[in-house]
Amino acid sequence: MEAKLNDIYEFLRNNRAYNKELQTKYYKSVFSNLGDVRDRVISLLYSVANSQSQPRIDCLAEFYQFIYKDTDSLTSFNKFVKRVSDKDNGCYKDLFDGLKKYSGWGDKTSALFTKAVFQLRNDNYGKGLQLWQDTPQHIGDSDRLYLPVDAVIKEIFKKLGYNKLDFNTINNEINKTHPGAKIEVWDDLWFWGFISQRVVNGGKRKFEWNSNKYWALEHSNKDASVIDDIEAKSKCFLEILEGAITSQCT
DSSP, X not given: OHHHHHHHHHHHHHTHHHHHHHHHHHHHHHSTTOOSHHHHHHHHHHHHHTTSSSOOHHHHHHHHHHHHTTGGGXXXXXXXXXXXXXXXXXXXXXXXXXXXXXXXXXXXXXXXXXXXXXXXXHSOOOTTOOOOTTSOSSOXXXXXXXXXXXXXXXXXXXXXXXXXXXXXXXXXHHHHHSOTTXXXXXXXXXXXXXXXXEEOGGGOEEESOOHHHHHHSTTSOOOHHXXXXXXHHHHHHHHHHHTOOOGGGO
């Protein structure tokens, strides 16, 4: 199983440009015309929370009211982590643990926001898209990022032969071979999994290139030649899941 995880990781690492472009457009849409860091943080909080299939609006409203009571906490990483977790020496794990204790968030959504904060600190997503200057640039030995596990990713691990498909089990398996900042590479798994799955009879999922899902992604590149490239890469991704990798995919 470890060898297959390594194969998937290498595929993701070598094909980062496609999801990177999509995420850059997404972050730009979230922060569009927002100069104040407090406005950008709030916009990202709303966007991530609303990405849930069924957001718990009443619970989220309580969280937003809590945040708006102290908007100064939105001006730095350490202040925000302190606000949501009551921890003084802020790290990514504290941010994740702090957010998920609030009703309406949970593991996947908290991991998604935390991952976004890390990405915006450590990669070039465009001028003006960073949040806080005091955000840690590295993942320390006692710190940790988490993969935002949803139904798409659970289905991939089910295909790989895993029996337990919960958030912690999947993250612990990945963390064994790709700890620290490498987990951020695994975030691209959702992109390739989403466009390579199709719901069929009885709600079951079939693994195949799904152009309709690709077109449903608002920020995906709609250039025909790019789509052809991504379709070919998607088929390579499926070959890796099947364990039958051709020379074109190595």
